[in-house]
Amino acid sequence: MRGRRLQLWGLGLTLALAPAPALAQVSEAAVKAAYLYKMAAFVTWPPGAFASASSPFRICVLNRTDVAGPLSELTRGAQTWGRQVVVSVIGGGQDVNQCQILFLGDGRAPLGESAPVLTVTDRGAASPGVVEFTMQQSHVRFVIHRGQADARRLQISSKLLAVAAAVVP
Amino acid sequence: MAWRSEGFSRRCAAFAVLTGAAIAPASAQSLGELRNMSIDQLAQIEVRSASKREEPLSSAPAALYVITSDDILDSGATTLPEVLRLAPNLNVQQVDASNYSIAARGFNGVQAGNKLLALIDGRTIYTPLGSSVLWNLHYPMLEDLQQIEVISGPGGTLYGPNAVNGVINITSKDARDTIGTLMRGTVGADEITAAVRQGFALGKSGAVRVYADYHNDDGLPAGIGAPIDDGYKGWQAGFRSDFEGEADHFTVQGDIFHTDADTLPGDGAHGQNVLGRWTRTLSPTSSFQVQAYYDFFKRQFTDVLDSLQTLDAEGQFNTTTGRHDLVTGVGVRTTRDDFVNDLNLFHLNPESRRLWTANIFAQDRFRLSEELALIAGVKVERSTFTGWQVLPNLRVAWQPNQRNLVWAAISRAVRTPSRIDRQLEAPPFLAPSPDFESEKLIAVEAGYRGQPSRTTSFSINGFVNFYDDLRTTEFVNGSFQLENGSEGHTYGIEAWGNAQIAPWWRVALGVSTLWKHLHDKPGHTELIPRNSLGNDPPWQLIGRSDFDLANRLHLDIRARAIGPIKQAPRVDSYVEAGGELAWDATNRFQLFLAARNLIHKTHEESNDPDSAQLAKRMVYAGVRARF
Numbered sequence: 081m082r083g084r085r086l087q088l089w090g091l092g093l094t095l096a097l098a099p100a101p102a103l104a105q106v107s108e109a110a111v112k113a114a115y116l117y118k119m120a121a122f123v124t125w126p127p128g129a130f131a132s133a134s135s136p137f138r139i140c141v142l143n144r145t146d147v148a149g150p151l152s153e154l155t156r157g158a159q160t161w162g163r164q165v166v167v168s169v170i171g172g173g174q175d176v177n178q179c180q181i182l183f184l185g186d187g188r189a190p191l192g193e194s195a196p197v198l199t200v201t202d203r204g205a206a207s208p209g210v211v212e213f214t215m216q217q218s219h220v221r222f223v224i225h226r227g228q229a230d231a232r233r234l235q236i237s238s239k240l241l242a243v244a245a246a247v248v249p
Numbered sequence: 250m251a252w253r254s255e256g257f258s259r260r261c262a263a264f265a266v267l268t269g270a271a272i273a274p275a276s277a278q279s280l281g282e283l284r285n286m287s288i289d290q291l292a293q294i295e296v297r298s299a300s301k302r303e304e305p306l307s308s309a310p311a312a313l314y315v316i317t318s319d320d321i322l323d324s325g326a327t328t329l330p331e332v333l334r335l336a337p338n339l340n341v342q343q344v345d346a347s348n349y350s351i352a353a354r355g356f357n358g359v360q361a362g363n364k365l366l367a368l369i370d371g372r373t374i375y376t377p378l379g380s381s382v383l384w385n386l387h388y389p390m391l392e393d394l395q396q397i398e399v400i401s402g403p404g405g406t407l408y409g410p411n412a413v414n415g416v417i418n419i420t421s422k423d424a425r426d427t428i429g430t431l432m433r434g435t436v437g438a439d440e441i442t443a444a445v446r447q448g449f450a451l452g453k454s455g456a457v458r459v460y461a462d463y464h465n466d467d468g469l470p471a472g473i474g475a476p477i478d479d480g481y482k483g484w485q486a487g488f489r490s491d492f493e494g495e496a497d498h499f500t501v502q503g504d505i506f507h508t509d510a511d512t513l514p515g516d517g518a519h520g521q522n523v524l525g526r527w528t529r530t531l532s533p534t535s536s537f538q539v540q541a542y543y544d545f546f547k548r549q550f551t552d553v554l555d556s557l558q559t560l561d562a563e564g565q566f567n568t569t570t571g572r573h574d575l576v577t578g579v580g581v582r583t584t585r586d587d588f589v590n591d592l593n594l595f596h597l598n599p600e601s602r603r604l605w606t607a608n609i610f611a612q613d614r615f616r617l618s619e620e621l622a623l624i625a626g627v628k629v630e631r632s633t634f635t636g637w638q639v640l641p642n643l644r645v646a647w648q649p650n651q652r653n654l655v656w657a658a659i660s661r662a663v664r665t666p667s668r669i670d671r672q673l674e675a676p677p678f679l680a681p682s683p684d685f686e687s688e689k690l691i692a693v694e695a696g697y698r699g700q701p702s703r704t705t706s707f708s709i710n711g712f713v714n715f716y717d718d719l720r721t722t723e724f725v726n727g728s729f730q731l732e733n734g735s736e737g738h739t740y741g742i743e744a745w746g747n748a749q750i751a752p753w754w755r756v757a758l759g760v761s762t763l764w765k766h767l768h769d770k771p772g773h774t775e776l777i778p779r780n781s782l783g784n785d786p787p788w789q790l791i792g793r794s795d796f797d798l799a800n801r802l803h804l805d806i807r808a809r810a811i812g813p814i815k816q817a818p819r820v821d822s823y824v825e826a827g828g829e830l831a832w833d834a835t836n837r838f839q840l841f842l843a844a845r846n847l848i849h850k851t852h853e854e855s856n857d858p859d860s861a862q863l864a865k866r867m868v869y870a871g872v873r874a875r876f
Contacts, residue, residue, distance in 0.1 A: 106283065111294050114283040118291065153280050175453065188493070190450035193429040193875065206395065207426045215651075221292055230836050231875075243289045249797065 122240035140179035310656030325829030325843030337759025347385035353415025406626025437869025455492035469862035483508025520546030734773025786812035
C-alpha cells in the first residue's frame with residue numbers, strides 16, 4: 081500500500097571499514113546462495129511457522145539449480161535456529177507454504193499473501209519479495225521491503241536492515 | 250500486444266547468463282570461504298557475470314514513464330483516466346463524469362484524439378470507429394494492476410497498430426500475486442465505489458482470482474458543451490488465472506461489464522471479453538508466445554447505437570544468438586461493427602462492416618559493445634482500407650554504466666483510416682471520403698534517462714514529429730468532406746524526475762511542452778481544426794510530494810498546472826491539486842481520505858463544444874482491507 085520510498089541507511093560507513101575479502105571471483109549465484117543461508121540468522125519467524133518442534137528449517141529454490149547447487153554445499157550439516165537446514169529445489173510441484181525461505185529468482189509461486197515465508201527475488205522480478213537482490217557494480221546487494229515483511233509477520237533484525245542497500249517501508 | 254515488450258526479450262537473455270554461471274560452479278574452496286563470511290562481507294564480493302540484466306533502469310530506448318502499482322494506490326484515484334494523470338507525458342482532459350480524452354504529444358480531443366494505442370493485458374482498446382479510446386468502457390480493479398507503461402512517441406516495432414503518438418500499456422498482476430481477499434470501498438458526495446477480489450491457489454503451480462468492481466458517479470455541471478445528464482454507474486467483474494509448467498506459462502482471463510448512463514432512458518453500455526495466452530520457453534535463449542482474444546461491447550448514447558466485436562490472434566518468437574536479440578511476430582485482427590445513428594444525419598455507410606488488420610514484424614537488438622546497442626525493426630501492416638504499409642524504426646542506446654542511458658530514434662508510423670474517416674456521411678452536408686489515406690508520421694527523438702545520485706532519478710526527451718496527410722474537414726463540390734489536407738511538424742520536450750529529500754519525504758516533478766506548426770497543403774483549406782488538429786495545451790507541469798508523516802501515516806499531494814487550449818472554444822490555463830492521506834491502521838486495514846480538483850469548485854478542461862462538462866472538486870473517504 082505504500083509508495084516505494086527508499087530509505088537509505090548508513091551502509092557506506094560499515095562497508096568502508098570492513099576489509100575487502102581476498103577471494104577469487106565467485107559466481108553471482110554462489111553469493112546469492114550464501115546470502116540465503118546467512119539471512120536466516122537475522123529473521124525471526126512467527127509462532128506456527130513450523131509444523132512441529134522437530135521440523136527442519138527449509139530453504140526452497142524455485143527452478144534455479146545454479147543457486148540450489150552451491151546452497152546445498154554451503155548448508156551441508158548446518159543448523160539454524162536449532163533446526164537442521166534442508167534445501168529443496170522446487171519445480172512447480174511442491175507446497176511452498178512449508179518453506180521458511182523461498183528464492184523465486186524472477187519467477188512466481190502460489191503463496192498466500194500473509195504466509196510466514198521470507199520471499200527472495202531478483203531485481204526485475206514482476207513482484208519483489210521481502211528481500212530483493214540487486215547488483216551494484218559487480219556486487220550482489222539486497223533491498224528489504226518492510227511492508228512485505230510485516231504482512232508476513234517476519235521480524236527483520238536491525239543488523240540486516242543496516243547491511244541492506246536500501247529499505248523500502 | 251502488451252507482452253511484446255523489451256522486457257520479454259531481456260528475460261531470455263538473462264536466462265542465458267544464468268545458465269552460463271551454472272556451468273562454471275564456484276570452486277569448493279571459495280564456497281568454504283563463503284560459508285565463513287559475515288553478511289556484510291558478502292556485500293563486498295565482486296562477482297562474475299555482472300550482467301546488465303539487473304540494471305536499475307529500463308534499457309528501453311524510448312520516452313517511457315512507468316506508473317507503478319504503489320503509485321496507483323497512493324494517488325487515491327478511483328478510475329483509470331484519473332490514474333493516467335500521474336504520467337507527465339500524457340495530457341488528460343475530463344469531458345464529462347465518465348468520458349475523458351487523453352493524448353501524448355498533441356492531437357487531443359473527443360474527435361481529434363485518434364493517435365494513441367491503449368492496451369489492457371494485451372487487449373487493444375481503441376475502437377476502429379474513430380481510432381479513439383472510450384475510457385468509460387474500462388473499469389479494471391485498480392488494486393490488481395501491476396503497472397502502466399506510458400510511452401510518448403511511436404511505440405516502435407513491437408506494439409500493434411495505431412501506436413502513432415503514444416502507447417498506454419496497462420498490465421494486471423499475475424494471479425499468483427493476488428492470493429487472498431481484498432475489499433475496498435469509497436464514499437464521497439459525488440461518487441461511490443466498492444470492490445472485492447478473491448484470489449486462491451489452484452493446484453501447485455497456478456492461481457486464479459475473481460473480482461467485481463462497482464462505481465456510481467453523479468453528473469458534472471454543464472460546461473462548454475450542451476448541458477447533459479452525464480451521471481454514470483455500473484459494474485465490472487472478471488477473472489484472471491495463471492498456470493506455470495516446466496517450460497510453459499498459461500494465462501486465461503476475462504471481464505464482463507454493464508453500465509447505465511443517465512442521459513436518456515436505456516443509455517449505457519455492456520460487454521465482455523476473454524483472452525488466452527501461452528508462453529513456452531524452448532531453450533535458455535529462445536521462447537515463443539501466442540495469444541488470442543475475443544471482445545465485444547455495445548453502447549447506446551442519445552439515440553446512437555454502437556457495437557463492436559473483435560477477434561485477435563498474435564504470435565511472437567524471441568531468440569538470442571551471439572550479440573543479437575531477435576523478435577519476430579505476426580498478428581491478425583478482425584472487427585465487426587454496427588453504428589446506427591437516430592439522433593442526427595451523420596451515419597456510416599454501410600452501417601455495419603467487417604474490417605481486417607494484419608501485421609508482420611521483426612526486430613533485432615544488436616549489442617555492438619557492452620555499452621552500445623543498435624535496435625532495428627520493421628513492421629509491415631495492412632488493413633481493409635489500405636495496402637501494405639512499411640513502418641521501420643531505428644534506435645540506438647548507449648548505456649555507459651548502470652545509471653545512465655542515452656538514446657535516439659527515428660521511426661515511421663501511420664494512422665490507418667478509421668470507419669469515420671472513410672465512411673461517415675450526412676447528405677447533403679457531408680460526403681464520404683472513400684479515398685481517405687493513412688496519416689503519416691516520421692518521428693525523430695532523443696532522450697536521457699538516469700540516476701544522477703542514489704536518491705534522484707531524471708529523464709528528459711525531445712522530439713520532432715513530421716506529419717503528412719493529416720485529416721482536414723474541407724468544403725468540396727458543395728458539401729463538407731474529410732481530406733488528407735494538412736501537414737507540418739510539432740516538437741517538444743518532456744522531462745521528469747524525482748528526489749528523496751529526506752527518508753520521510755520524496756518529491757517528483759514533470760513537465761511537457763508542445764509546439765505545433767501544422768498548415769494546409771496547397772489546394773486544401775481546413776475548416777474545423779479542432780476536429781482533427783487537436784486541442785492541446787502548449788505546456789503542462791505535474792508535481793508530487795510524498796510524506797511519511799508518522800509511522801503508518803502517509804500523505805501524498807499532487808498538483809498540476811495545465812496551459813491554455815487556444816483552439817476555439819478556448820479553455821484557460823488552470824492549476825489543480827489533490828491527493829490522499831492514508832493511515833495503515835493495521836497491516837490489513839487502511840483508511841484514506843482523498844480529493845481531486847481541490848482548488849476550484851469547478852473548472853474547464855475539455856473544449857468539446859458538444860459534450861464538455863465542468864470538472865469538479867471531489868472529496869471522498871475510503872477503506873481497504875486485505876485478508
